[in-house]
Amino acid sequence: MTTSSQPMIDQWYPVALASQLPPEGRATQLMGAPIVVLPGEPIRVVAGGGRDLPVTVRYGHVWTSLGEPSKELFDIPEADQPGRRLVEVGVVRVRCSPLRAVENFLDIAHFPFVHTDILGAEPHTEVGKYDVEIREEEDEVWATKVQFYQPQAAKSATGGITTDYMYRVPAPTSSVLYKTCPARPGDWDVITLFVQPLTEELCDVWPWMALFDDETPTTDLIHFQQMIFLQDRSILENQIPRLLPLDPGREIPTRADLTSVAYRRWLKRHLFTYGAQLVAQ
Amino acid sequence: MILYDYILSPDAYKVRLMAALAGVKLDLRAVDVHPGREHESEPLRALNPAGSIPILIDGDLILTESAAMLVYLARLAAPEWLGDGDAAGGARIQQWLSFSPRLTDHLGGARATEMLAEPGDLPALQQAGIIDLRQLEAALIERRIEGQCFLAADRPTVADIACFPYAALAPDGGVSLDPYPSIRLWMRAIRMLPGFIEMPGIHRLHELKPEPLSTETPETV
Ligand SMILES: N[C@@H](CCC(=O)N[C@@H](CS)C(=O)NCC(=O)O)C(=O)O
Ligand SMILES: [Fe+2]
Numbered sequence: 001m002t003t004s005s006q007p008m009i010d011q012w013y014p015v016a017l018a019s020q021l022p023p024e025g026r027a028t029q030l031m032g033a034p035i036v037v038l039p040g041e042p043i044r045v046v047a048g049g050g051r052d053l054p055v056t057v058r059y060g061h062v063w064t065s066l067g068e069p070s071k072e073l074f075d076i077p078e079a080d081q082p083g084r085r086l087v088e089v090g091v092v093r094v095r096c097s098p099l100r101a102v103e104n105f106l107d108i109a110h111f112p113f114v115h116t117d118i119l120g121a122e123p124h125t126e127v128g129k130y131d132v133e134i135r136e137e138e139d140e141v142w143a144t145k146v147q148f149y150q151p152q153a154a155k156s157a158t159g160g161i162t163t164d165y166m167y168r169v170p171a172p173t174s175s176v177l178y179k180t181c182p183a184r185p186g187d188w189d190v191i192t193l194f195v196q197p198l199t200e201e202l203c204d205v206w207p208w209m210a211l212f213d214d215e216t217p218t219t220d221l222i223h224f225q226q227m228i229f230l231q232d233r234s235i236l237e238n239q240i241p242r243l244l245p246l247d248p249g250r251e252i253p254t255r256a257d258l259t260s261v262a263y264r265r266w267l268k269r270h271l272f273t274y275g276a277q278l279v280a281q
Numbered sequence: 282m283i284l285y286d287y288i289l290s291p292d293a294y295k296v297r298l299m300a301a302l303a304g305v306k307l308d309l310r311a312v313d314v315h316p317g318r319e320h321e322s323e324p325l326r327a328l329n330p331a332g333s334i335p336i337l338i339d340g341d342l343i344l345t346e347s348a349a350m351l352v353y354l355a356r357l358a359a360p361e362w363l364g365d366g367d368a369a370g371g372a373r374i375q376q377w378l379s380f381s382p383r384l385t386d387h388l389g390g391a392r393a394t395e396m397l398a399e400p401g402d403l404p405a406l407q408q409a410g411i412i413d414l415r416q417l418e419a420a421l422i423e424r425r426i427e428g429q430c431f432l433a434a435d436r437p438t439v440a441d442i443a444c445f446p447y448a449a450l451a452p453d454g455g456v457s458l459d460p461y462p463s464i465r466l467w468m469r470a471i472r473m474l475p476g477f478i479e480m481p482g483i484h485r486l487h488e489l490k491p492e493p494l495s496t497e498t499p500e501t502v
Contacts, residue, residue, distance in 0.1 A: 028398075091316070219319070230481035
């Protein structure tokens with residue numbers, strides 16, 4: 001690992017589903033370092049040499065860090081809101097940069113082409129104007145007022161609707177999206193992508209959801225999300241270059257959408273470069 | 282007819298695909314295989330002690346092997362998918378039905394390891410999967426020299442459906458299909474069949490979308 005990846009070392013990362021730990025533990029990797037997630041009370045995460053790493057259990061997942069996180073894990077207030085179904089989707093391994101996995105999640109323009117007839121459909125391919133900002137106080141990237149026409153926005157949707165979205169990046173490899181809830185107009189469904197960086201070009205992706213939906217069986221909710229994410233996987237594994245380009249000089253990479261621009265700028269500002277490549281001028 | 286199903290399972294997809302091609306309606310029961318491991322739960326073990334899906338139930342009949350399910354669906358609703366009954370053709374179909382679990386074990390094992398982070402010896406599984414693909418490629422080349430594009434007859438049969446999904450999903454397990462032109466043509470022929478359905482990772486043929494001025498009814502499936 002290069003020293004330039006140091007700032008990302010002090011972040012929290014998901015490494016297992018707390019409910020799915022086998023008795024012998026989950027042997028995995030974090031940023032190239034072998035670790036084991038051990039079940040028990042409390043759950044432990046042990047690195048090579050027997051060193052105990054910090055542990056937080058939140059949003060169904062076990063979170064840890066190779067360094068010393070200066071902040072607690074980011075808050076998702078909706079996780080504690082009564083009436084929501086919390087859905088653990090499981091893990092999907094993707095041969096891509098952890099930062100690319102997040103960037104793809106932020107990009108709405110791919111819906112009609114990758115999630116055809118589900119999250120998007122031709123000819124409704126246009127993404128309208130929306131707001132993007134880096135919120136200084138929270139130190140998070142936010143995109144708001146995103147609107148998009150969707151044939152089947154959720155498992156519970158019965159026909160095409162125009163969906164409102166908000167996106168949030170509270171940590172370099174985690175993203176939270178808020179979208180119109182078909183069952184409760186006026187409320188937001190929460191869908192997250194928690195990404196575990198195994199190496200700079202390999203990650204385990206743990207989608208998780210907090211939904212208002214009293215009808216759909218949990219298994220169907222899981223499978224809807226798995227189907228969507230597998231469609232992304234085939235795209236992600238074919239992206240070139242494999243590392244996310246962060247231009248060290250220029251501010252605005254061309255041909256990237258606004259949320260992606262803000263995300264890259266924010267990564268660069270914090271030197272969150274594990275999984276990135278700095279493009280020389 | 283009830284199918285205990287999982288959207289990411291190629292063995293379950295075989296049965297959904299055969300049912301769609303034969304025009305049989307299935308009552309799908311989604312099983313939380315990943316991450317819930319519901320296929321290993323008591324109620325499902327009572328149906329299938331092997332703890333695998335798919336499971337097909339029709340009245341008293343409980344089937345736990347996808348190859349048997351394909352034959353059952355074909356016999357019920359689309360007998361032409363069982364070949365025309367000659368000895369060699371019938372044997373060839375049976376040969377590929379018996380071959381298909383090797384694809385589940387090897388290419389399917391590589392896919393589970395590579396995609397769902399399950400434990401497994403990835404290089405060994407990939408190597409074994411490549412041997413299977415080479416056998417499939419060699420057979421399809423011979424068929425093509427005889428002017429046929431399917432595995433066991435001059436038309437698609439249950440043998441093709443049994444072998445198609447894991448071959449098509451080999452890239453999910455990190456095994457490229459680039460070296461196998463006959464397999465790729467064969468997959469294309471299967472994806473062109475009227476009534477073809479998709480699963481995550483196996484797409485419809487976008488490239489067959491109609492030309493803007495075409496007047497014929499196109500195959501968009
Ligand atoms: N003999 C079965 C094998 C099916 C099979 O292996 N299914 C996989 C899913 S694709 C399964 O249930 N795996 C259970 C596990 O991996 O524990 C058939 O072809 O029907
Ligand atoms: Fe996507």
